[in-house]
Structure formats: C-alpha cells, structure tokens
Amino acid sequence: DIQMTQSPSTLSASVGDRVIITCRASQSISSWLAWYQQKAGKAPKLLIYKASSLESGGPSRISGSGSGTEFTLTISSLQPDDFATYYCQQYNTYPWTFGQGTKVEIK
Amino acid sequence: QVQLQESGPGLVKPSQTLSLTCTVSGGSISSGGYYWSWIRQHPGKGLEWIGYIYYSGSTYYNPSLKSRLTISIDTSKNQFSLKLSSVTAADTAVYYCARQRTISGFDYWGQGTLVTVSS
Numbered sequence: 482d483i484q485m486t487q488s489p490s491t492l493s494a495s496v497g498d499r500v501i502i503t504c505r506a507s508q509s510i511s512s513w514l515a516w517y518q519q520k521a522g523k524a525p526k527l528l529i530y531k532a533s534s535l536e537s538g539g540p541s542r543i544s545g546s547g548s549g550t551e552f553t554l555t556i557s558s559l560q561p562d563d564f565a566t567y568y569c570q571q572y573n574t575y576p577w578t579f580g581q582g583t584k585v586e587i588k
Numbered sequence: 589q590v591q592l593q594e595s596g597p598g599l600v601k602p603s604q605t606l607s608l609t610c611t612v613s614g615g616s617i618s619s620g621g622y623y624w625s626w627i628r629q630h631p632g633k634g635l636e637w638i639g640y641i642y643y644s645g646s647t648y649y650n651p652s653l654k655s656r657l658t659i660s661i662d663t664s665k666n667q668f669s670l671k672l673s674s675v676t677a678a679d680t681a682v683y684y685c686a687r688q689r690t691i692s693g694f695d696y697w698g699q700g701t702l703v704t705v706s707s
Contacts, residue, residue, distance in 0.1 A: 515692065515693025515694070516693075517693065517694075523699075524684055524686075524697035524698065524699055524700050525635065525684075525694070525697060526697075527692070527693045527694060527695050529693075530689075530691070530692040530693045530695075531691060531692065534692075536692075536693075536695065568634065568635055570635070570637075570693055570694075572688070572693065575648055576637055576648075576650040576651060576652070577637045578637065579634055579635040579636070579637070580634070581634045582634050
C-alpha cells in the first residue's frame with residue numbers, strides 16, 4: 482500500500498495566519514491527490530482534487546500544489562471556520578489511502 | 589443536490605456480519621463516471637477506504653478486508669450495500685458511504701453511522 486505521511490500532526494495558529502500542511506507519498510502518485518477538511522462529528526468535505534483543483538464552492542484562500550510524492554495544502558489567511566482536521570488521500574494506486582491527519586488548532 | 593444516507597444496525601455481535609445500506613437521493617446511482625465507496629473511521633483515528641462498486645456491478649475491495657467483504661448495488665432502489673463478515677471489536681468504527689468522480693476525490697458523503705461490535 483502507498484503510505485501517506487502528513488506533517489505536522491498538529492498545528493497551532495491564529496486567525497489571519499498563513500498555514501501550510503505537507504503530505505508525502507511513499508511512491509509517486511502523479512497528481513492524483515485530494516485534500517479534505519473534517520470537523521468533529523461530521524463527514525469529511527472535499528477541498529482540493531487532482532492536487533491543485535479547487536472543489537466547486539471552496540474558498541479561494543485554500544490552494545493545493547505538488548506532484549509525484551510531495552504535496553502541500555495552503556490556507557493563505559486562516560479563518561475561524563478553518564479550525565479542523567485535514568486529510569490528504571491518494572487515488573493513483575489501489576488501495577486508495579489517506580494520511581493520518583493534521584489538526585489545526587487555535588493558538 | 590446529491591445526498592447519501594447510511595442505514596443499518598448500530599450494534600453487531602462479534603463473529604456476526606455487519607450490514608449497512610447507503611441510499612442515494614438527488615441523482616441516479618446508475619450514472620456513469622462515479623464510484624460508490626465505503627470508508628470507515630475508527631474512533632479518534634484516521635480514515636480507511638474499504639472498497640467501491642461501479643453502477644455496472646464491478647468492485648474493488650481493500651485487500652486488508654477482501655476476504656470478509658461484499659459490496660453490492662441495487663440500481664432499482666438507488667442503493668448500495670456493505671456486508672462485512674466475522675466482525676471483531678477492531679471493526680468498531682464510523683462507517684461512511686461516499687461518491688467519487690473518476691478524476692476526483694470523494695465529493696459527496698453520508699453523515700456516517702457508528703457501528704459498535706460488542707456482545
């Protein structure tokens with residue numbers, strides 16, 4: 482299985498901060514990567530697909546980049562609604578796998 | 589607006605079969621271009637993809653669960669289902685159904701249902 486490793490596991494930040502989350506794949510996945518936001522007790526919400534495509538209705542302050550094995554999710558100016566846990570997911574190779582998650586907390 | 593809703597028992601005894609159904613509304617499960625998946629999340633943990641079914645009936649299962657897993661589809665009811673046999677406490681999780689576009693991630697999810705395996 483392809484291992485997806487996110488860093489950091491927890492991130493403390495303030496409203497207005499620029500936040501970067503990294504996701505590393507154990508082997509190349511081209512650009513077949515998605516990012517999700519999950520809030521407590523809720524289903525994940527798709528933010529980014531194909532590494533850098535913003536899902537319809539998603540805020541423009543969120544962006545994704547990368548290819549191969551290194552990917553980043555950037556929130557340009559953190560808003561109160563952004564405090565949540567974020568997951569990356571590869572869909573290049575079966576079985577599809579997720580990162581362990583990055584929790585963004587209020588500083 | 590597409591909506592997915594999981595249904596099924598919240599409590600299953602060890603060694604028995606876990607059965608869940610996902611009902612899709614606001615769109616046809618027979619539309620091409622979508623994979624219909626099951627995903628689970630152990631309490632306080634990350635996400636694990638279980639497997640998918642296409643409207644044609646073709647499936648792909650996570651090898652870690654393949655020997656115990658069956659995913660089926662009923663296009664007449666706009667539903668797809670999960671059966672996981674010989675469950676143990678390690679199968680206790682929130683189970684989600686979700687839709688994936690062929691080039692995208694999972695764009696629509698059910699609200700999730702907690703299944704506890706306990707005697």
